[in-house]
Amino acid sequence: MSDQKRLFLVDAYALIFRGYYAFIKNPRINSKGEDTSAIMGFMNSLLDVIKRERPDHLAVCFDKGGSADRVEMFSEYKANRDATPEGIKTAVPYILEILKAMHIPIMVKEGFEADDVIGTLAKKAEKEGYKTYMVTPDKDFAQLVSENIFMYRPVFGGGYETWGIPEVQKKFEVTDPLQVIDFLGMMGDASDNIPGLPGVGEKTAKKFLATYGSMENLLANTHELKGKMKEKIEASKELGMLSKKLATIMLDVPVEFDAKDFEMSEPDIPKVTEIFQELEFRRLIDNFVKTFALENSAPSNQLSETSKTENTPKATPKEEASAGAGQFSLFGASAPLSNQSAPLSKQNNELETEYTRNTIATTSHFYQSVASGMATQLFIKNLMSQSSVCFDTETTGLNPIEAQLVGIAFSWDIGKGFYLPFPEAKNEAQELIEQLRPFFESEQIEKVGQNLKYDIKVLRKYNIKVKGKLFDTMLAHYLINPDMRHNMDVLAETYLNYTPVSITELIGKKGKNQLSMRDVPLEKQTEYAVEDSDITLQLKEHFTKELGEANTQKLFDDIEIPLLRVLADMELEGINLDTEFLNSLSEALNNDILNLEKEIYATAGEEFNIASPKQLGIVLFERLKLVDKPKKTKTGQYATSEDILSYLAKDHEIIKHILEYRGLAKLKSTYVDALPLQVEPETGRVHTDYMQTVAATGRLSSNNPNLQNIPIRTERGRQVRKAFIPRNEDYVLLAADYSQIELRIIAALSEEETMIEAFKNGEDIHASTASKVFNVPLEEVTREQRGNAKTVNFGIIYGVSAFGLSNQTDLSRGEAKELIDTYYETYPKLKAYMSKQVDFARDHGYVQTVLGRRRYLKDINSRNAVVRGAAERNAVNAPIQGSAADIIKIAMINIYNKLEAGNYKSKMLLQVHDELVFDIYKPELEELTTLIKTEMEGAFIMDVPLDVEVDTGVNWLEAH
Numbered sequence: 001m002s003d004q005k006r007l008f009l010v011d012a013y014a015l016i017f018r019g020y021y022a023f024i025k026n027p028r029i030n031s032k033g034e035d036t037s038a039i040m041g042f043m044n045s046l047l048d049v050i051k052r053e054r055p056d057h058l059a060v061c062f063d064k065g066g067s068a069d070r071v072e073m074f075s076e077y078k079a080n081r082d083a084t085p086e087g088i089k090t091a092v093p094y095i096l097e098i099l100k101a102m103h104i105p106i107m108v109k110e111g112f113e114a115d116d117v118i119g120t121l122a123k124k125a126e127k128e129g130y131k132t133y134m135v136t137p138d139k140d141f142a143q144l145v146s147e148n149i150f151m152y153r154p155v156f157g158g159g160y161e162t163w164g165i166p167e168v169q170k171k172f173e174v175t176d177p178l179q180v181i182d183f184l185g186m187m188g189d190a191s192d193n194i195p196g197l198p199g200v201g202e203k204t205a206k207k208f209l210a211t212y213g214s215m216e217n218l219l220a221n222t223h224e225l226k227g228k229m230k231e232k233i234e235a236s237k238e239l240g241m242l243s244k245k246l247a248t249i250m251l252d253v254p255v256e257f258d259a260k261d262f263e264m265s266e267p268d269i270p271k272v273t274e275i276f277q278e279l280e281f282r283r284l285i286d287n288f289v290k291t292f293a294l295e296n297s298a299p300s301n302q303l304s305e306t307s308k309t310e311n312t313p314k315a316t317p318k319e320e321a322s323a324g325a326g327q328f329s330l331f332g333a334s335a336p337l338s339n340q341s342a343p344l345s346k347q348n349n350e351l352e353t354e355y356t357r358n359t360i361a362t363t364s365h366f367y368q369s370v371a372s373g374m375a376t377q378l379f380i381k382n383l384m385s386q387s388s389v390c391f392d393t394e395t396t397g398l399n400p401i402e403a404q405l406v407g408i409a410f411s412w413d414i415g416k417g418f419y420l421p422f423p424e425a426k427n428e429a430q431e432l433i434e435q436l437r438p439f440f441e442s443e444q445i446e447k448v449g450q451n452l453k454y455d456i457k458v459l460r461k462y463n464i465k466v467k468g469k470l471f472d473t474m475l476a477h478y479l480i481n482p483d484m485r486h487n488m489d490v491l492a493e494t495y496l497n498y499t500p501v502s503i504t505e506l507i508g509k510k511g512k513n514q515l516s517m518r519d520v521p522l523e524k525q526t527e528y529a530v531e532d533s534d535i536t537l538q539l540k541e542h543f544t545k546e547l548g549e550a551n552t553q554k555l556f557d558d559i560e561i562p563l564l565r566v567l568a569d570m571e572l573e574g575i576n577l578d579t580e581f582l583n584s585l586s587e588a589l590n591n592d593i594l595n596l597e598k599e600i601y602a603t604a605g606e607e608f609n610i611a612s613p614k615q616l617g618i619v620l621f622e623r624l625k626l627v628d629k630p631k632k633t634k635t636g637q638y639a640t641s642e643d644i645l646s647y648l649a650k651d652h653e654i655i656k657h658i659l660e661y662r663g664l665a666k667l668k669s670t671y672v673d674a675l676p677l678q679v680e681p682e683t684g685r686v687h688t689d690y691m692q693t694v695a696a697t698g699r700l701s702s703n704n705p706n707l708q709n710i711p712i713r714t715e716r717g718r719q720v721r722k723a724f725i726p727r728n729e730d731y732v733l734l735a736a737d738y739s740q741i742e743l744r745i746i747a748a749l750s751e752e753e754t755m756i757e758a759f760k761n762g763e764d765i766h767a768s769t770a771s772k773v774f775n776v777p778l779e780e781v782t783r784e785q786r787g788n789a790k791t792v793n794f795g796i797i798y799g800v801s802a803f804g805l806s807n808q809t810d811l812s813r814g815e816a817k818e819l820i821d822t823y824y825e826t827y828p829k830l831k832a833y834m835s836k837q838v839d840f841a842r843d844h845g846y847v848q849t850v851l852g853r854r855r856y857l858k859d860i861n862s863r864n865a866v867v868r869g870a871a872e873r874n875a876v877n878a879p880i881q882g883s884a885a886d887i888i889k890i891a892m893i894n895i896y897n898k899l900e901a902g903n904y905k906s907k908m909l910l911q912v913h914d915e916l917v918f919d920i921y922k923p924e925l926e927e928l929t930t931l932i933k934t935e936m937e938g939a940f941i942m943d944v945p946l947d948v949e950v951d952t953g954v955n956w957l958e959a960h
Contacts, residue, residue, distance in 0.1 A: 004129065004130070004131050004148075005056045005057065005129070005130050005131070005259075006053070006055055006056050006057065006130065006131045006132075006133065007055070007056070007057040007058070007059075007121075007122075007125045007130045007131070007132045007133070007262060008049060008053065008055040008057070008058045008059075008132075008133045008135055008152070009058075009059055009061055009107075009118045009121055009122060009132060009133070009134050009135065010046065010049070010058070010059070010060040010061065010135040010136075011061060011114050011115070011118060011134065011135060011136035011138060011141075012042075012060050012061055012062045012063075012095070012114060013062065013063055013114060014114075014136045014137055014138050015041075015042050015045045015046070015135070015136070015154075016038050016041070016042045016088055016091060016092070016095065017038075017088065018041065018045070018137060018154065019037065019038050019039075019040065019041015019042040019043075019044065019045060020037050020038035020041055020085065020087055020088050020091070021041075022037075022041045023037035023040065023041060024037070026481070026484060026494055027087070027858060028040050029858050030279060030280040032861070033858075033859075033860070033861030033862065034090065034279075035086070035087035035090070035091075035858070036091070036279050036280070036281070037087055037091075038087050038088045038091035038095075039091045039094050039095055039098075039279060039281075040279075040281060040284060042091070042095055043095075043098065043281075043284060043288075044284075044287070045135075045154065046060070047287055047288060047291045049135055049152070050264075050291055051291050052160070053133070054264075055133075055264060056263065056264060057125075057130070057259060057262035057263055057264065058104060058105075058262065058264055059104065059105040059106070059107045059121070059262050060099055060104055060105070060106055060107070061106075061107040061108065061114040061117045061118050061121070062106065062107070062108040062114055062117075063108070063112075063113045063114045064108045064109065064110050064111070064112070065110050065111050069111075069250070070245075070246050073242060073245060073246060086862065086864050086867055090863070094275065094279065097275060098272060098275055101267060101268045101271035101272045101275060102267040102268070102272055103265045103266070103267055103268065104264075104267075105261055105262055107121065107255060109253050109254065109255055112250065112253045115138070115140060115141065115249045115250075116249055116250040116251075116253045117253050117255055118134055118136075118141070118144075118249075119141075119144050119249040119250060119251050119253075120250065120251050120252065120253040120255055121255060121257050122134060122144055122149045123144075123149075123251050124256070124257040125257050125259075126146065126148045126149055128257065128259065129148075130148065130259075131148050131149075131150070132148065132149045132150070133150050133151075133152040133162070134149070134150070134151050134152060135152045135154075136151065136152075136153065137153050137154055139171075139180075140180075140184060140189075140247065140249065141249070142163060142168045142171065142172065142177055142180045143177055143178060143180040143181045143184075143247075143248070143249060144177070144249060145163060145164060145165055145167075145168045145177040146165070146177065147164075147165065150162050150163060150164050151163035151167075151168075165177060168180065172206070172209075173206045173209065173210065174209055175213075179209055179213070179214065181244055181247050181248050182205075182209060182213075182214050182215045182218075182244060183205050183206070183209060184196075184243075184244075184247035185197075185215050185240060185241075185243040185244030185245075185246075185247045186200050186204075186205040186208060186209075186215060186218070186240065186243070187200050187201055187202055187204075187205040188200075188243055189247065192246070192247075193635070194243050194246045194247055195239055195242075195243055196239075196240075196243050197232070197233055197236055197239065197240045197243070198232045198233075198236055198239075199228070199229055199232045199233075200233075204229075215240055215241065215244045216241075218233070218240075219233070219237045219240055219241070222234045222237075266292070267292060269288075269289065269292070272288060273285055273288070273289075276288065358496075358497060358498045358499070359498070359499050359500075359501075360500070360501055360527060360531055363415075363498070364415060365415045365416070365531070365534065366415065366416045366417075367416070367417050367418075367419065367526055367527055367530035367531065367534070368417075368418050368419070368526070368530075369418070369419045369420075369421060369522055369523075369525075369526040370418050370419065370420045370421075376420065376432075376435065377435075379418060379420070380435055380436065380438075380439065383410060383436075383439050384438060384439060384442070384445075386412045386445060387444070387445060387446065388412065388445065388446035388448060388471075389410055389411070389412045389439070389445060389446070389447065389448065390410070390411045390412065390417075390447075390448035390449060390533045390534075390536050390537040390540065391408055391409065391410050391411075391447060391448070391449060391455065391533060392408070392409045392449060392450070392455065392529060392532045392533045392536065393405060393407075393408050393454075393455045393458050393459070394406045394407045394408070394409065394517050394525060394528075394529045395458055395517065396516050396517060396518055397516075400454055400457035400458045400461070401457070401461075401572070401680050401682055401683065401687060402680075402682065403458055403461075404422075404424075404426075404429070405422040405429055405433070405458065405462070406421070406422055406516075406517045406518050406525070407419055407420055407421040407422050407517075407525055407529055408420050408422070408436070408529075409526075409529035409530045409532060409533040410530075410533060411530060411533035411534045411536075411537045412537070414534065414537060414538055414541075415534060416534070417530035417531075417533050417534050418530065419525065419526040419529050419530050420432070420436075421522060421525065424518065429462070430462060433459075433462045433464060436464075437464060440459065440464050440465070440466050440467070441464070441465060441466075441467045441468075442467065442468055443467050443468045444468065445468050446468060446469040446470070446471060447466055447468055447469070447470050447471070448470075448471045448472075448473070448536060448537060448540050449470075449471075449472060449473070449536060450472065450473045450474050450488045450491075450532070450536045450539070451472065451474045452466075452470055452472045452564060453472075453564050453567060453568045453571075456564075456565070456568045457568050457571065457572055460568070460572055470561050470564065470565075471540055471544075471561075472560075472561065472564060473488070473491065473536050473539040473540055473543055474486045474487075474488075474693055475556065475560045475561065475564065475692060475693065476539075476540070476543035476544075476546075476547055476556060477491055477539075477543060477693075478560070478692065478693040479547065479550065479552040479555055479556055479560065479853070479854075480543060480546045480547060480550050480552065481856070482693075482696040482698075482854070482855065482856070483696050483856060483858075486693045488500065488532065488535065488536065488539075489502070491539055492535045492539070495539060495542050496535065496538055496539065496542070498535060500531055500532065500535055501527065501528045501531055503528070506520045506524055506525075506528055507519070507520060550854060551852055551854075552852060552853070552854065554851075554852065555851055555852055555853055555886075559851065559886060559889050559890065559893070560692060560889075562893045563692065563889050563892060563893055564692070565896075566892050566893055566896040566908070567690045567692070567700075569896070569907075569908075570690065570907075570908055570909060570910070570911070571687055571688065571689060571690060572687070573685075573687075573907050573908075573909055573919075574680065574683055574685030574686055574687040574688075574909075575685055575686055575724050575909045575910060575917075575919070576684075576685055576724070576725050576726060576727050576919075577675060577676070577679055577685065577686050577723055577724060577725070578722070578723045578724075578725050578955070579675075579676040579679065579723075581722060581723050582672050582673075582675060582676055582720075582723045583676070585672050585716075585719055585720070585722075585723070586668060586672045586673055588716075589664055589667065589668045589672060589716060590668070592664055592716070593661060593664050593665060593668070596657050596660060596661045596664070597610065597661070599654075599657050600654060600657050600658060600661065603653065603654040603657070604619050604623065604624065604654065605623070606619070606623070610658065610661055611665070613637060613638075613640045614637050614638075616638075616640050616658070617630070617637055617638025617639070617640050618638070620638070620640070620654070620655070621638045622638075624654070626648060626652055626654075626655070627648065631644060642659065642662070645658060645659055646659065663711070663714060663716075663717075664716060667711060667714075667716060667717055667720065671705070671710060671720050672720060674705065675705060675720075675723065678704065678705050686705065686707075688702045688703065688704065688705055688706070688707050688910070689702070689703045689704050690702055690703075690911065691703060695885075696855055696878070697855060697877075697878050697881040697882045697885060698849065698853050698881070698882040698885035698886055698889075699881060699882075699885040699913075700885070700889075700911055702912070707910060707912060708912050708913060712960075718957055719957065721955065721956040721957035721960060722955045722956070722957040722958075723955070723956075724917075724955060724956035725954065725955050725956075726919055726920075726954070727919055730921060730922055731906075731919050731920060731921055731922065732920050732922055732925060732952050732953065732954065732959075733917060733918070733919060733920070733952065733953055733954070733955060733956055733958075733959040734917070734918040734920045734925070734928070734929065734932070734950065734951070734952045734959055735915055735916070735917050735918075735950070735951055735952075735953075735956065735959040735960045736915065736916050736918070736932050736933065736936055736948050736949070736950045737914055737915040737916075737948065737949050737950075737960070738884070738887075738888065738914040738915070738936065738946060738947070738948055739947040739948065739949055740765060740947075741884045741887065741888075741914050741946065742794070742797055742880050742881065742884050743755075743759075743765055743793055743794070743797075744759055744942070744944040744945075744946060744947075745850075745880050745883050745884060745887075745942070745944075746796075746797060746830065746833070746880050747759060747830075747943075747944050748942040748943045748944040749833060749850075749879070749880075749883075750827075750829050750830045750832070750833035750834075751829055751833075751943070752827050752829040752830045752833075753829070754772070754826070754827060755768075755769075755827060755830070755944075756943055756944050759944045759945065760944070760945065763778070764786075765793065766786050766787075766789045766790040766793060767781045767786050767789070769789040769790075769792070769793055769823070769826070770785040770786045770788070770789035772826045773789060773792075773819060773822045773823050773826050774789075784810070787809070788809050788811060788819060791805060791808050791809055792805065792819060792820065792823050795808070796820075796823065796830070796834075797876065797877055797880050797881075798873060798877055799869075799872070799873035799876060799877070800820070801820075805819065805820065834876045837875045837876050837879065838860075838872045838875045838876065840875070841857050841860045841871070841872075841875035842860050842861060845857065845858070845860065847874075847875050847878050847879050848879060848882075849878075849879050849882035849883040849885075849886050850879075850883040850886065850887075850940065850942075851883070851886045853882050853885075853886060855874065855878035855879075855882060857871045857874055857875055857878075858871075859871040860872065860875065884914065886940075887939050887940045887946070888911065888914060888916070888936075888939070890939040890940060891916070891935055891936040891939040892908065892911060892916065894935045894939065895908060895916070895931070895932055895935045895936070896908060898931060898935065899928075904921070904924055904928065905921035905924065906918055906919060906920045906921045906924050906928055907919045915960070916932070916936070917956060917959070918932065920952070925952065929950055929952075932948075932950065933948050933950050936948040
């Protein structure tokens with residue numbers, strides 16, 4: 001054992017950000033509405049280091065004011081970084097207060113980054129015979145590594161790794177850690193906005209270092225390079241040297257290393273406890289007290305076994321038990337022995353800290369593959385005797401229309417499961433799935449899964465319809481916590497404290513070398529697939545209870561689960577596409593774009609890259625001087641975003657042309673040229689994927705392709721809809737659209753009689769509103785007045801301001817404010833309802849739709865007025881949007897059931913916001929027009945009647 005003293009230098013902001021984002025899926029909000037995630041995450045990390053390593057000397061280093069020298073060298077240094085999240089800004093003062101109470105030195109120097117402070121202290125400590133460990137995940141610190149300076153890096157999934165010279169040599173493929181500076185200078189750093197050499201990425205930088213050894217040597221030998229790379233680097237020599245300077249950690253910060261100042265000392269436990277109590281960190285108080293109670297019991301002059309590199313021998317089980325007892329952390333010490341027998345989900349609920357996550361290697365389980373013949377028959381007999389079974393298909397790809405079955409995993413007891421591998425030959429696979437048909441088509445056996453829509457679509461390729469009750473863990477969690485991610489790995493880690501096997505461990509990362517699941521050995525297939533089923537089954541047990549607690553069980557059973565089947569059928573059906581028309585539209589758009597280019601160049605008096613924000617900004621604001629004080633971005637460029645240009649478009653013809661140019665270019669690339677490439681060869685149709693778990697309001701989203709965002713406000717945009725056509729000449733497209741559903745909902749919920757009566761009388765609601773707010777008879781309302789009233793009607797739902805209304809209309813800001821005030825005077829109950837919604841959200845932390853779908857608003861009591869204002873707007877908007885989404889979902893389910901029961905040839909194809917699109921068999925048109933309109937208008941009964949407009953056509957545009 002070495003007697004050499006050890007100094008630990010903590011990169012404060014690196015661990016604060018890491019701690020904040022560790023809880024981003026499930027933020028820690030206390031009763032005062034404060035987001036305490038960053039404080040908790042940082043403290044977990046700090047206490048973890050102290051418990052594991054018992055350092056002799058320790059300091060926490062902060063940035064202050066950024067690096068003045070680097071900004072002077074390069075004004076755009078770090079200029080592209082997003083604003084610091086509010087939860088981190090409010091956390092830092094608390095963290096500083098806690099560190100002071102713990103008597104831990106805080107090292108900070110105005111005008112210098114923590115990297116530079118740490119680098120300077122590490123080198124000074126090295127001269128005094130110390131081993132220094134830099135606690136940070138930031139790879140830039142690798143340049144400082146020496147015989148006595150190490151990186152101590154938290155690792156995703158738990159634990160730490162220590163980088164010494166060998167690890168840095170291996171990671172960066174260098175001979176000397178100082179070459180990391182050259183490496184970073186060559187490839188640049190997007191997070192710090194270090195430009196690097198153009199065209200040089202990680203692989204090329206390593207190749208150059210192997211050949212030339214340094215940036216200087218590379219730049220001195222560019223004559224040995226070839227082609228474009230040679231041209232780029234020769235033209236960027238100054239940029240390369242600048243990048244190297246920017247990437248170099250400074251070692252001359254005016255800070256001193258006085259060993260006595262850095263010694264670990266007894267904290268002020270009452271003071272720290274008081275702060276933790278204020279923050280409501282009950283469990284963290286115990287962690288803190290235990291950490292310092294163990295002060296004299298842990299080894300002091302060696303790195304803990306769990307943090308050493310792969311080449312270090314593992315501790316014996318006995319040693320691990322001794323070292324790990326009672327320790328827990330953000331990054332993964334062992335869980336307390338007293339909690340080992342508790343269910344994982346319970347541990348996660350009861351503890352505010354993150355333990356080492358369990359894995360398949362550390363968890364007792366029994367996963368078995370099923371052999372063919374008698375074994376399969378016995379398995380199916382056992383399967384058919386169950387009341388609820390979790391299943392998961394393993395396939396050759398992610399596209400369910402093309403994918404082939406490789407195997408199916410089943411689980412009905414926690415920790416146990418079976419895997420049935422499928423033969424590659426299609427006829428043999430069909431024979432095997434036929435044996436499973438009684439299970440999948442049983443109405444008595446509940447089927448459990450994660451993203452069951454995918455499995456259902458895969459099984460339909462084999463002519464299998466999944467019947468009986470369904471439980472989808474992804475949908476359940478979406479209703480419980482709509483703002484969180486819902487993929488299985490995240491759910492397992494959050495609720496079960498378990499990290500599943502990653503698919504990349506089996507088949508590799510995306511790319512040409514990625515394997516198919518069929519290439520994976522059966523034993524690994526079995527472990528991976530059955531683990532998924534087992535974990536999903538455990539999540540189901542967890543979410544069943546939470547659905548009840550969130551009062552969303554009925555929404556789950558009556559809306560989301562039935563809709564899952566509806567969407568699966570719609571996606572499999574797809575829609576026919578007229579690719580020839582799109583090709584001709586592409587040519588027409590190309591001509592439009594070229595004509596606009598000429599107009600823009602003529603007005604500008606020069607040619608430039610219109611798609612380049614930098615060049616565009618120079619032309620508009622330096623050459624043409626369109627405004628006196630143009631806005632700039634953080635990088636110093638002129639701001640040319642759409643909202644800024646839209647504001648100026650009224651007064652400048654060139655900006656109108658630029659906005660039109662951008663719109664046409666996007667339309668061409670996103671839809672006109674892309675859609676024909678998304679036609680499935682197997683079906684000859686386009687198959688969008690509807691996602692139920694993306695929009696927190698409950699709306700569906702469409703992907704691959706996104707058919708909900710096709711612009712319809714422009715003539716060219718509308719023409720894209722012309723490309724969507726019926727399956728053949730015996731069919732016609734029918735579009736059924738809810739008329740002003742959101743206004744009808746807000747009128748009903750607010751009980752605003754004036755608005756309700758206008759709807760009941762069949763009046764034009766916008767003309768009716770204009771008549772009242774402008775105080776003119778209905779028949780005398782002008783087109784402009786109606787347009788302004790329409791903008792307010794829809795804008796009110798989204799919290800439109802006078803400034804926003806002014807931008808959307810020809811009204812001045814004063815006129816817009818007067819119109820909004822008059823609007824609220826005209827509809828007082830509407831304003832009262834909006835205030836009531838905000839108050840409800842403040843008291844309960846959520847709002848809900850007419851069917852009880854909740855939207856949680858964690859920022860509703862935020863101290864930041866901007867953040868709080870956004871939450872207040874959501875408090876009003878979410879119940880309206882969400883209720884509209886719920887209503888159209890009910891209509892879809894009811895219509896689908898009627899079409900199935902009547903054995904109609906017609907099919908429902910698309911849902912786009914408040915519109916449904918059908919492929920109607922012409923002999924069924926009259927009957928189904930009535931059925932669709934009736935079901936949509938009767939989906940939900942309110943004081944305001946729902947109204948649906950129905951039309952047909954030989955393409956979607958004509959039908960709409």
